Amino acid sequence: MRTVVGDEALDGAVDSIVAAGRAVALGLLIGRLGSGGRDFVVGLVQTPVKEDGGDAAVLLSSSGNQSRSRSGAGSMALSIDAEWVAEHARQISRMLLGGLGVVGLYCLAPDSAFKQSTAILCQVSNAVAAVTSISAQERFVLQISTSPRRLACKVCTVEPNGSSSLKPCEWKLAKISTNLQSLTCTYSFDASIPVRSAAQADTFKNKLLSWTASEIKVIQSAEVLINNELQEGENYSGDVQLLLPFNNKEVVEGDNPAIVTGNVNVKGSVDARAYGFPREPASMAIDAIKEDIIASLRNRIDILCEEAEQQSAEQAPLSLLSHCGSVRSLSSLFLS
Template identity: 25%
Template sequence: MVRSVLAEVEHVENEIERLLKQSTATQTGLLVGKVSVAYRDHVYALLPTPPSESTTNVVDTSGASKKGGKGEAPLQVDPEWIGEHTRQVSRMLPGGLAVLGIYAICSEAALKAAGAALWEALTATATSASPRIISQDAGAEWLLLHVSRQPRKCTCRSGPVGLPSASGFQSLRPCELKFGHNLNTLHCLQAVYRIDLRLPIRSGSSTLFVSSVEGAISSETTRLGAAECTVDGALTDSTQTVAALRTPSPEPEPDSQTAESLPTHQVHFFARPSWASEAGAKMGEELREKPGAVVGHVALSGAVHVRTYSHPKQTVGEALVDLKTDVARSLRARLELLVEEADRAEEESEHAATSAATSAPGEGASGAEKSQPRHALLEDAVRRFGEGMPRRVLVPWLEGVRLSEYLIGSESVAEAAERCKEMLGPSFASGSDLVEVERPAAPEKTAQQQSEPQKSTVLEGVRTGSSSVKGKQEAVCSQTTLAAAVGALAVTLLAVSLAYVSR
């Protein structure tokens, strides 16, 4: 069966025409959209590959371009950098949206010459992209869109990745490519999900703190998968289409910074307590099998704001699966960013130590022998640790769709906007106002405030000994309020803090 692809007229076809008229330069980039809705992939935007400072692993087809057409620049493909671009963009995508593949603007001759490199880039994209929600009939296939100047035409191919680069490119099959409008028909489903989970730390454990947090996220994702849901306050048939959902009656406020221009539905999750869920039972069995006394725990608790964008022909069940996927995607994205910051801080510390040893030869020997302390996230879960998790901001994108970006530490919204401009290219309008939906809460909260729903989210590690706890540090929670366009509903978004208590 031939795969069908529908690309947006406004943001794909018109963008291609603009690029072809603008210059003779070749280009590669990512395809972003929805996977297999009614047996058809939907491509919403082209995201050009950002410039890379490194020229390693770049494939140049200058020899082929001389044969392919007059004055066309050579096609350069950097599979590693394209994979990194995919990873960064995937973090920004809410539920329901995904990286579908790559595109190349070049001559036919340049395409054939770069076939092996393009296949490596497609494989890197598949490896780096967040897990996609794909129906059993669709299969895990990825797209390659080719735009040719001479003759001027667009062709699309698809195929599963994993084959050797020599034969992989030849295995791609032609797709039926059409252009149309449907991005503005999407529905937005959003929810606030309460998390309250604790995982024990056993004596003698050498597990890194970050691994313990990853285990907590995986366990909570499993519990969420079995949760029941209401949409706009009512139970719905999971087999009905999203188009059949009741359209919210309140009109968006024109001057509201977070007003939604797409139909927006509020979802509530009803999940079993951790101890009563299948995931909790499995966890209990694993704990009984592991030796060692419980000496502490990693806790994940609070409120997580999630959203997904669904096609009208999708079923409600599929939309809810996408929404649940966004919980795990957002939590893991924040943790990855925090670990990257820890790695960066460690590298800077090592560089500073090396520079100090070089500048002071007399003290260098003794200084070099002193091992620099590692970041707590990269250590075993044995020492006190506290650090704020990245905070979410909403990024205005296309036709009312909002993507996500994260503020790390004391970063400003302007810095996040610069990253968006680099990652999203022309699809991100310069000067767009990013909506900062998570703000640090007060340093101290009363017991009543902590018990209020949708107020804050805390990720903490606590280690105790046979005696009482000697020290405790709880990081400041982040608290957010999303002024929704539907009525006066206030939704608090995720902000996570890490805290660790040592003996």
């Protein structure tokens, strides 16, 4: 049977969830899948209430009416807003440090309602998997029962047609967070991007995305030093340096100079951090720190593109260029 290892600190988090006295509680599991042949969960993140003030998950009676009872008497099932949970998972996934991801759901509900809700829980797991970066085809559902208090973990295989089933797996607690090894890295960049003032409204966005794709390739191919040394094996921790190719300063080209009205200089730095789990080789943590740099860079470029699109809807292209500046520093956007 598959084993999922939860951090000992989760016991206190579960106590808080139970003590709130709610009939239903839903949230995300944070951890890593298949790390050194094992799966880890290190955090629980509660799904917030929806914009209209309603809960993402409610308990419904057989008549379709919402119930506030914790007993679960009668025929009851869960109603879950999969789209809202998935959007929460997407945002949380973007903020997580390297080496961590959204690996599933936790759900507090009466046993009878949980058993009646396998289909919707799998549907929500599929929706979460579709918007998060982990490529594995499995997610976990941690069931929290109150009478008596107990935890049971299930594994859900992600299926596009939603026909998944929940299969039991072993859940145990261990010291994880105190044994994690961490890596930190500051990655700096400097690029000059030519921008046209006319024709296509999305030119600015396309140029930024093109530069980002090129920069990601540089990061992925870089050699890595940890504390100024090449690292192998399982014992590692400290500062990371990326050894980049010579003359890697990116200049995006391809425009006719006659129609280029200015340049946007993308300059700044990303402070990244990643965690390695026990028994992992250093190579996995190195991949995690690169993933954190790439995710931070991509997310902040997305923010800048959204900013530019909003302004282009209000201003002429030339005014947008003036606003962005012939030199635009992004240092304030690239904080960890």
